[in-house]
């Protein structure tokens with residue numbers, strides 16, 4: 001057991017969260033959400049994405065969000081960039097980090113982007129090459145690391161293979177996503193056993209959805225493996241497009257409560273995150289998915 005003394009939170013509420021919400025927020029509120037979270041001490045934050053507005057209207061005008069933000073020193077402002085055009089926009093508007101994404105499931109990749117996993121990753125090579133020139137760190141997401149809505153259980157070796165490909169392409173950080181939240185501590189262990197053969201724990205993060213209420217258990221399991229980067233979303237923003245009514249990302253407040261209780265340092269003020277969670281839920285007219293946020297009401 002080597003539970004880390006310090007953990008970094010990667011706040012994904014303003015992108016992964018909001019893009020799965022029914023309500024589309026105006027730019028000013030997206031900016032305020034990001035500023036509130038960085039004021040709470042969050043230093044890694046996803047602020048939007050440059051995908052087609054037709055597909056993801058919630059993320060339209062991410063360029064304006066980047067331009068209007070009051071930036072804080074030492075904070076990474078990350079955007080999802082599916083192609084080179086998106087990457088160029090990200091550079092133009094001073095994103096300090098970009099993210100690319102792949103899945104560990106062939107059927108998921110086929111259904112979503114109509115190509116093989118290998119082809120899907122090759123499309124990102126142009127981005128990682130340009131990013132190196134501009135000295136911009138690239139984060140790589142691997143989704144469906146435990147289960148896939150189309151083919152069920154995913155082979156941990158496949159996860160390791162996709163993660164390794166992204167790592168070799170130059171991603172400094174690989175975020176392992178349990179997209180449909182079906183993982184348990186045992187399936188996480190089996191997956192991490194394989195992935196850690198290929199990638200050092202320093203370069204890994206876990207991204208747990210709480211669809212079946214297993215996210216904190218899976219995060220704890222990952223901490224036991226020495227992983228010290230955790231993705232989460234304030235108020236548990238987001239949803240799960242593959243399970244109706246199901247919750248999305250694990251709430252940042254709930255992760256912080258667990259870490260605080262374990263005396264693990266994060267540098268984040270949990271009370272400010274709770275307040276922000278309650279505030280954003282009112283703006284979105286939705287229920288707070290954070291247990292801690294509800295308890296501290």
Ligand SMILES: [Zn+2]
Pocket residue numbers: 012016207209238248249
């Ligand atoms: Zn997510």
